[in-house]
Amino acid sequence: METRIDSNISDENEGDGVSKKMTMIDVLLLLQPNEPDYYTDKMIQGLMGVLLSAGTDTSAGTTEWAMSLLLNNPQVLKKAQAEIDIQVGQERLMNESDLAKLPYLHAIIVETLRLYPAGPLLVPHESSADCVIGGYHIPRGTMLLVNLWAIQNDPKLWDEPNKFKPERFEEIEGGNRDGFMLMPFGTGRRGCPGEGLAMRVVGLALGSLIQCFEWDRMNGEEMVDMTEGTGLALPRTHPLEASCRTRANMLNLLAQII
Numbered sequence: 324m325e326t327r328i329d330s331n332i333s334d335e336n337e338g339d340g341v342s343k344k345m346t347m348i349d350v351l352l353l354l355q356p357n358e359p360d361y362y363t364d365k366m367i368q369g370l371m372g373v374l375l376s377a378g379t380d381t382s383a384g385t386t387e388w389a390m391s392l393l394l395n396n397p398q399v400l401k402k403a404q405a406e407i408d409i410q411v412g413q414e415r416l417m418n419e420s421d422l423a424k425l426p427y428l429h430a431i432i433v434e435t436l437r438l439y440p441a442g443p444l445l446v447p448h449e450s451s452a453d454c455v456i457g458g459y460h461i462p463r464g465t466m467l468l469v470n471l472w473a474i475q476n477d478p479k480l481w482d483e484p485n486k487f488k489p490e491r492f493e494e495i496e497g498g499n500r501d502g503f504m505l506m507p508f509g510t511g512r513r514g515c516p517g518e519g520l521a522m523r524v525v526g527l528a529l530g531s532l533i534q535c536f537e538w539d540r541m542n543g544e545e546m547v548d549m550t551e552g553t554g555l556a557l558p559r560t561h562p563l564e565a566s567c568r569t570r571a572n573m574l575n576l577l578a579q580i581i
C-alpha cells in the first residue's frame with residue numbers, strides 16, 4: 324500500500340500540477356509548498372493509509388452483514404428487490420443518484436448498522452479537560468469508551484431490539500438520531516468523516532447485488548450463522564457463503580457489460 328501511495332505522490336509531483344479531477348492527494352500536494360513542514364510526504368501517506376484502513380473493512384463488513392440478514396429474512400429481500408424494480412427498472416444498472424429514491428434499501432442498511440455496528444465501541448476518546456458526563460466526574464486524560472452496541476440493542480430504547488426490522492426506519496428520514504439511540508458513525512467533531520461515502524458505497528454495492536441476482540442460503544432451510552467474531556470492525560466468525568443466480572430479466576444487460 325505504501326508503494327502505491329508513494330508512486331501516486333511522485334506521479335503528482337512530476338506533473339504540471341493541473342489535473343483533470345482533483346483527488347484528495349492532489350489537494351494535499353497543492354498545500355505542500357506553502358507548509359512543507361506540515362504537509363510532508365509521510366503525513367500525506369499516513370492520512371491516506373488511515374482512510375483506506377478505516378473505510379475498507381467497515382464498509383465491506385456492513386455489506387456482508389446486510390446480505391446475511393437478507394438471506395435469513397427473504398421477505399425483506401423481496402421487498403427491497405420490488406422497490407428497486409419499481410424505481411430503477413431492469414433496463415439499466417442502478418447508480419448513485421437512484422439511492423435517494425430507495426428508502427427501504429436505506430432502512431435495511433441503517434437497521435444492519437444498528438444490529439452490527441462496525442465500530443461497536445466507537446473509537447477510544449480522551450477527555451482533554453475535567454468534565455461531568457451523566458453525573459460522573461471524569462478527570463482530564465481519562466480514556467472513554469462508548470458501548471454503542473449495547474445502546475443500539477437496548478430493550479429499553481428499542482422495540483424487539485434483536486429483530487431485523489428495517490420498517491422501523493422506513494418513515495424516518497436519515498434514521499432516528501434522537502437522543503443518540505443510533506450513532507453507527509459516532510457523533511460530534513470526531514464522528515466518522517466517511518459516513519456519506521460509506522452509505523453510498525454500501526447502498527450501491529448491496530442494491531446492485533439485489534437488482535441483478537436471486538439469492539438463496541447455501542443449505543436451504545438452514546439459517547445463515549450470525550455469530551460475531553473478534554476484531555476491531557465486528558467481523559463475522561465465518562465469511563458469508565451464499566448461492567446466487569442472475570435474474571432472468573438482467574441476463575442481457577449483464578452480458579453487455581461483462
Ligand code: HEM
Nearest residue numbers: 377378381382441442445446508509510513514515517521
Ligand atoms: C459502514 C462504514 C463505516 C462505519 C460504520 C464507520 C464508523 C466509524 C466510527 C464509529 C468512528 C468513530 C467515531 C467516534 O468515535 O465518534 C469512525 C471514525 C472514522 N472513520 Fe469511519 N466508518 C465507516 C466508513 C468509513 C469510511 C468509508 C472512511 C473513509 C474513507 C472512514 C474514515 C474514518 C476516520 C478517518 C475516522 C476517525 C475520525 C477521527 O478520529 O476524527 N470511515 N468511523
